Amino acid sequence: MELPVIRTAGEEHWDCQSCGVCCRGSLILLSEQDLHKLREQQWENDPEFQGKKLLLRDARAGSGQRLAQQADGSCVFLTAAGRCRVHEKFGAESKPLVCRVFPLQLVPREKQAILTLRRACPSAALDTGRELNEHLPEIKRLVAAGELEISLPTAETTAQPAWQQANRVMAAAARIFGDERFPPVRRVVHALLFARLLDRARTSQLDTAKFSELITLLESGVAAEASSYFSDRRPPSALGGLLFRLTAAEYVRLHPDYLPPGGVFARLKLFRASVRMLRGHGELPTLHSNFPRTTFAALNEPLATTNPALLSTDIQQPLARYLATSAASYQYALAGRKHWSIVQSIRALALTFPMAMYLLRWATAGREPTRDDVARIVTALDRGQGFSSLSGPRYRMVLGLLDFQNDLERIAVWYAR
């Protein structure tokens, strides 16, 4: 089958730099074909893997199994030298499909699939390497060979008003998140306001033409609506601040350099850290060994006084690219969190901006930030899409509460200053 793949406007670049980040902290769900290949490789006869568990049950996988992990969360096949044992011994083709395809991602749209990148890979987050078009032949080959399956919606589905309306909302969100007339924080606030106004509008009785008119109206009005948030920057409410800090603690665990605490007191350490994040005053807990000691108060200071380099457009570029490419490919809504409404997905994507600014304040406290720091935070943000506590009903409720309290825009504006 010839795969109808299109590209979004604009370039995306990637080449693997063999950093091994995707081999740590990722769940590798196996297809039946992957499982078959691994069995043929007979790892049980390899002296290095004697007595080691290679597979774990996982209902989300096509085969019902996933690769086991080492104590530090890295893949069971990752060597001390940072290489993949399957790749070393049998070649790249013998690896599980997700490992071969990552970070390339196909987003099924109306008549084509969009090829884009998961920015959970630091090289992709920095747009390093060949342009995506050069990876297209390999993706097409995998689809033609039946190894990579993608199903496009049927003509009946796409003819339905609900589908057409969803498309209009995602197209508007893509324009808002990618509107280069405004800095990223403005675009984020515009997107949040757009989502809120749409959520509160009574749209169920509107036909497609009226719905389109409404979208145009909302889209054109958000810039004026947003001004008040910037002229009167206020910190989030007490509840909003608390929910935001607890969410930040979840994202820290997805940072590529995160090492889960070990030893008998690991749970106690995590519990103590959560209590400190809940309190939100004094010193931040040591959740990540590479994040320096700093205080909650310091993270609430304006960047102009604490770390002005973080305000630079050049430093923030991987973050702005993450927001714009996620929105342009519709990845955040169609390939990200499953069973979320588009409005909820817009909120989740928008909140990644202040989250990045908060985590960057923390990760680079007392030193100059680099684009690499930003790329590593983007890696954590993108991973959040598949992380149970940031993609399930509890997180949906957190976002709903933040929106109800009018905190989402306040948080975005507060941590961008």
Ligand code: SF4
């Ligand atoms: S995270 Fe990206 S660059 Fe690093 S090994 Fe994986 S695919 Fe390659």
